[in-house]
Amino acid sequence: MATMATTAVQTSSVGVPLRITLQRVERRRKLRAFGLVLPLLLFIVIAFVMPIGRMMFDAVHDDTLLVLMPKTTAALSVWDGKDLPDESAYAALAGDLKEAWSQKTAGRIGERMNYELSGVASEVKSSARKASMLSAGPYKAAMIDISSIWGQREVWSLLKRGRSAYTAFYLLRSADFQYGPESQIVASPPENAIFRDIFLRTLGISIGVTAATLLLGFPLAYLLATLPARTSNLLMMAILTSFFTSVLVRTTAWVVLLQDHGLINETLMALHILSQPAELIFNRFGTVLAMTHIQLPFTLLPIYSVMKSISPSHVRAARSLGAGPFYAFWKVYFPQTLPGIAAGCLLTFILCLGYYITPALVGGPGDMMVSNFVATYTNEQLNWGMASALGAILLTATLLLYFVFNKLVGLDQIRMG
Amino acid sequence: MDLRPGLKKPQGGDCPLVGGVPVATHAPGSLKQTCVNDAFVKFSGIQKTYDGETLVVKNLNLDIAQGEFLTMLGPSGSGKTTTLMMLAGFEVPTQGSILLGGRSIGGMPPHKRDIGMVFQNYALFPHMTVEENLAFPLKVRKLGKPEIEVRVKRALDMVRLGVQSKRRPGQLSGGQQQRVALARALVFEPNLVLMDEPLGALDKQLREEMQLEIKHIHDNLGITVVYVTHDQGEALTMSDRIAVFNDGVIQQLATPAELYERPQNPFVAQFIGENNRLNGKVIALNGTTCTVEIPGAGNVQALAVNVEMVGRPTVLSLRPERVKLNPTPGSLPNVFSARVAEVIYLGDHVRVRMSVGGRDDFVVKLSNSEGVAHVEPGAAMTVGWRAEDCRALAAS
Numbered sequence: 001m002a003t004m005a006t007t008a009v010q011t012s013s014v015g016v017p018l019r020i021t022l023q024r025v026e027r028r029r030k031l032r033a034f035g036l037v038l039p040l041l042l043f044i045v046i047a048f049v050m051p052i053g054r055m056m057f058d059a060v061h062d063d064t065l066l067v068l069m070p071k072t073t074a075a076l077s078v079w080d081g082k083d084l085p086d087e088s089a090y091a092a093l094a095g096d097l098k099e100a101w102s103q104k105t106a107g108r109i110g111e112r113m114n115y116e117l118s119g120v121a122s123e124v125k126s127s128a129r130k131a132s133m134l135s136a137g138p139y140k141a142a143m144i145d146i147s148s149i150w151g152q153r154e155v156w157s158l159l160k161r162g163r164s165a166y167t168a169f170y171l172l173r174s175a176d177f178q179y180g181p182e183s184q185i186v187a188s189p190p191e192n193a194i195f196r197d198i199f200l201r202t203l204g205i206s207i208g209v210t211a212a213t214l215l216l217g218f219p220l221a222y223l224l225a226t227l228p229a230r231t232s233n234l235l236m237m238a239i240l241t242s243f244f245t246s247v248l249v250r251t252t253a254w255v256v257l258l259q260d261h262g263l264i265n266e267t268l269m270a271l272h273i274l275s276q277p278a279e280l281i282f283n284r285f286g287t288v289l290a291m292t293h294i295q296l297p298f299t300l301l302p303i304y305s306v307m308k309s310i311s312p313s314h315v316r317a318a319r320s321l322g323a324g325p326f327y328a329f330w331k332v333y334f335p336q337t338l339p340g341i342a343a344g345c346l347l348t349f350i351l352c353l354g355y356y357i358t359p360a361l362v363g364g365p366g367d368m369m370v371s372n373f374v375a376t377y378t379n380e381q382l383n384w385g386m387a388s389a390l391g392a393i394l395l396t397a398t399l400l401l402y403f404v405f406n407k408l409v410g411l412d413q414i415r416m417g
Numbered sequence: 418m419d420l421r422p423g424l425k426k427p428q429g430g431d432c433p434l435v436g437g438v439p440v441a442t443h444a445p446g447s448l449k450q451t452c453v454n455d456a457f458v459k460f461s462g463i464q465k466t467y468d469g470e471t472l473v474v475k476n477l478n479l480d481i482a483q484g485e486f487l488t489m490l491g492p493s494g495s496g497k498t499t500t501l502m503m504l505a506g507f508e509v510p511t512q513g514s515i516l517l518g519g520r521s522i523g524g525m526p527p528h529k530r531d532i533g534m535v536f537q538n539y540a541l542f543p544h545m546t547v548e549e550n551l552a553f554p555l556k557v558r559k560l561g562k563p564e565i566e567v568r569v570k571r572a573l574d575m576v577r578l579g580v581q582s583k584r585r586p587g588q589l590s591g592g593q594q595q596r597v598a599l600a601r602a603l604v605f606e607p608n609l610v611l612m613d614e615p616l617g618a619l620d621k622q623l624r625e626e627m628q629l630e631i632k633h634i635h636d637n638l639g640i641t642v643v644y645v646t647h648d649q650g651e652a653l654t655m656s657d658r659i660a661v662f663n664d665g666v667i668q669q670l671a672t673p674a675e676l677y678e679r680p681q682n683p684f685v686a687q688f689i690g691e692n693n694r695l696n697g698k699v700i701a702l703n704g705t706t707c708t709v710e711i712p713g714a715g716n717v718q719a720l721a722v723n724v725e726m727v728g729r730p731t732v733l734s735l736r737p738e739r740v741k742l743n744p745t746p747g748s749l750p751n752v753f754s755a756r757v758a759e760v761i762y763l764g765d766h767v768r769v770r771m772s773v774g775g776r777d778d779f780v781v782k783l784s785n786s787e788g789v790a791h792v793e794p795g796a797a798m799t800v801g802w803r804a805e806d807c808r809a810l811a812a813s
Contacts, residue, residue, distance in 0.1 A: 316507055317540035319527040321554035322605065328528070331553070335544045 052395070058388035059170055064112040065162025068105050069096040076160040081182060085156055090139040093150070093159075097131035115383060116158050116169060116179065123147045154181040170389035195373075199393070202369040205288060205359075206352035210299070210345050212292040217300035217344065218337075224300075225307035239297055247294055251361045254290040255281060258362070287363040291355060298351060299344035306340030342409045346402075353398055370394050456480035456516070457641055458504065458609065463513035465499055473499050475665040477513070481643060483608075486635050488644045490652040491662030492688070497645050500662075501611050504643065506530050517609070528557075533602035533610040533640075537617055539594045541586035547573070547597050548582040554605040572604040575634065592623045599631065603638070612644045616651065628654045649689050653677065661685050681723065683810050686734035693740075693779055695733040699724050699809065706804050709733055714774020718750040718804040723811045730812040737768070737782040739806035742798055749801035755779065757796045767792075773800060 066073055071092035079085045100106040110124035130146045144151040161167065161183060172178055172185060176193040180186040187193065220239075224232045242250065257263050258281035265277040280286055310333065318328035356371035363369075370390055377387035458481040465474040474496040481487050489497035502508040504515060506527030514521050522530055542550050551569045560568070573579045576596035586594055595615060602610050612631075616624045632655045635642050646652055652659045653673040661668045661676065661684070669676060669685045680686035683694065697717065701708040707721040709731055717733060724731050744752060758777050759770040766782050769792055773779040781800060783792075792798075 311538065311540060313536045313538060313540040314542060316505075316527070317534065317536055317601075318542070318553070319507075320505055320530075320532060320534040320611075321601065322528050322531070322557040323553070324528050325526075327557065332542055336542075 055388045056392050056395070058384055059392040060166050060168065060389075062112070062167050062170070062385050063165035064108060065159060066165050068100060068109050069093075069159065069162065072096045072159055073163040076156065077163060079156065079160060081153075081157060081160065084140075084151065084153065087138055087140050089156075090143050090150070091137055093143060094131045094134055094137075094139045097128040098134075101128040101132040113155070113158060115385070117149075117154060120149055120155065123149045157181060157183045167385075170385040171393070173386065174389045174393050195390070198368065198370055198373060199397070201367070202353060202371075202394075203397075205284070205291070205355075205367070205369060206349050208288050209291045209295055209352050210349045212288065213295045213299035213348050214341065214345055216292070217296055217303060218341070221300050221304040221307055221340075224304050225310075226312075239300065242293075242297060247357060248361075250294060251290050251358050254286065254293070254362055258286055258289075281362050282364045284363070284367055287359050287367045290358050290362045291352060294358065295348045295351065299348045302343035302347065303337060303340035306337055306343075310336045338409075342405075346405060350398055350402075353394060455482070457483040457485070457518060458643070459516040460500070460504075461514055461516070463500070463503065463510045463515065465496070465503060465508065465511050472665050474503075474510075477665075477667065479660060479667065479670070481641060483641055484639050486632070486642045486644065486655060486657045488646060488652040488656040488659045489662055490646055490649060490659050490688075492647060495662035496665040497660075497662040498613060501613055501643060501645050505532055505534055505611055531605075531607050531609075533605065533607035535595075535598050535602045535610070535612040535615040537614045539586070539598040539615075541594055541597055541601070543586055546583050546585055547578065547589070550586065550597060551601050551604050554601065558605060568604055572600040575603070576600045576630075591619050592627065595619060595627060596630075599634070603634070603640070607640070609641045609643070612642065614646050615644075616646075616648075624651070625654075631655060653689070661688060663688070679722070680734060680808065681810070683732040683734065683812065686732075686808070686810065691737050691780060691782070693733075693735040693737060695735065695776075696812065697731055697733060699727050699729050699731050702727050707731075707809055709809055711774060713776075714753060717807060719807040719809040720805050722808045724809045725811070731809045732812045734808045734810055735802060735806060737780040738766075738784070740781045740800050740802050742781065742783070742792070742800060744799065744801035750804050751807065752799050752801040755798055755800045757792050757794050757798070760792055760794055771800065 072089065072095075075089040075092035076085060079089060097106065100109055106125050106128035107121075109128075110121035113124055114121035124147075127143070127147045127150070131143070134142055149155050157179065161169075161179065169179065173188065173192070174195050176188045176196050177185050178188045178192070224235055224239075227235070255262070259265070260277040260279075262281075264280060265274065268274040269277065314332050314336070315328050318332040319325070323331065353369075354371050355369055356375060359367050359369050360372055360375075371394075374387045374390050374394075377383045377390070458479075460477050460479040463474055463477040464472055466472050477496075477500060479500075489500060491497045499508055503510050504517075506522070506525060510523075514523055516522070517530065517532075542553065545553070548569055551572055552565050555565045555568060569582075570579070573582055576599055578593060578596050578600065581589060581593060581597075586597065589597065595618075598615065602612075615631075616627050619627060628651055631642075635655075644652075644655065653676075656673055658670060658672055659676050660670045663684050668688075669681045671679075671681075676685065676689050680689060686692045687694065695709075695711050695714075695717065697709040697711040699707050699721075700710045700716065702721060702724065705721055707719055707724055709717045709719050711717055711733070719731075719733050741749065746752070753773050755771040755773045757769055758772050761768040761770075765785050767785065769781045769783060770777065771779045771781060779800075
């Protein structure tokens, strides 16, 4: 002790104040800590922040028309949008289409325009082929002659909107809106207005699954937390075993069980309880059932670990103070499990919002969730703009719900255990 | 301070606590309970087993008078907490009955017993403020809001925690939490309060402070307290009577002074206070005294407490502070030569370990009141004690 005291005095007498010495030591410690988290930080930035940022960007960014039809979009800057554009715009269009035909980009232009105006893709392509054979103007009549779409105002409105590399089209479409002939925002026609339903359905299924896992998981967690260690360990193994199997296998197992000639229907019919198979799968029931099965441990485990930490003496104390068994549970035990319930439900709810494989396998056409459409747009239709817009809205909605949850419950209340 | 002005602590009552020495009986043939009828709490023939093989509590008979402060003292696993939990209603006796205020509470659930309880780890509800914790038993009893407020305030003032009422238990110190737990167990004015090692988690100084505080509250309110502890100092400080538990059996039930001065068996002698144990054999029995032969040392005159006949082995119990160094020859019946093995200075007294009659665990306590007699390790001297201070107990 004596030598330590002397050292401290000497250090400060040398001229280095104690505060600076402390800062130096602390800085070294912080650097070491930062070095340890650096790999994870890099991984998160590369594998998480960058793709998500790119996706959010793609939801509002599309420069197809600006890049592939530079002359037309430039010529349309002076167009007032009331009548058809003048000859110079048509000349620019013909020039751009000729260029597109030689560069073989007419297909991409057609596809991009087709997103907004259904059925124009083939017209654009054939126009490009025919325009490549035009030698001299006047182009206006010639182009309208090649395809009637060039005489339609909404086509020109679309091309004029292409002047900007940023478009709200994908986001509008995801919320069942679109641009009208004068670039005004109008509701999508019924055949395109499917996305609000999809979002609501995704929300509904997620809430349903969360509620089901809570109803099933809470009593089970209570049982696990109160049973003697030997029995509860055995039960816990049984619960965790389902983690050893992949989600795909578990979902397929439900198909085997629930299909028309599956185990359950066959049994019920053999027992003459049913005369014909019940529809248990490829509908909402099957989807919620299979998702509940997969999500149950995610809701249960945080609740269990919080319950484990609640001292049994609390309920005893409540009982000794005059509370009946139910009152003691409800007023003393249950409130203490809320952090676990909040954590488990939030976890399950957010995971459910992004479910893809289960609805795809055991759901019907009416059970497809947002992620299924994101997958379709990404893999089949190659419409990354729509995929990004749907993803961005889902992400924003999730963050919003998270924020509301934080305001209501408080994230500091959450305990994963 | 007084939560129930109407109820005063009964003084003495019909059940003499010291004179008659109400002793718990276990084995047939030992002293019968002298005071039976007006016992407030009555355990009769209680047995408890968890596994169906070993008894945690063996044939327990115990009467507790109204207004009494009774402590169950014993090492861990001695059955004292189990006994308390059976009284609280959290454990069910395997056999026997418990009467509370003359009524059997066998099938009564804990919340109907109206027994206040202070738990080992306080068991305060962490999601409620101090005030809400105290209001809990009153809300359960459906008292009016103004009434609840008045009672909570009075209880908080009693434990001097008025300013902390809006805090959560987690924001309080251990001592404060302990006070809240105490106030919560008292706020609904139960006649009986159970305490399960409530001071175990506190440091020594705070523990001693709280011991006195609990004792004063007990004196002021006139409630009956059953207190469980393994700390003999705590038991001696607070209790009217102490039941010493070991191995599921009450070894002795007596007042603190009685317990220390006149232990009935070697376990009690050893457990309460420090004690020199000398194993020997009774060679002569004459009335209240006897002569015991200690192998390697010689004969000792001792008080015959429960030695039955000559020839039986016995254990002599001798308090270290009753031993005199270098007594005047002839003044004491028991004088032996000794050699100092170790001297430990403890402030208020000096503890001297000596070798006497071939054993070197003979301890003598010398008070520091008039300056410590100079003893050096290795010094040869004589030690002596009176026959009355040396109790010959039945060897277990």
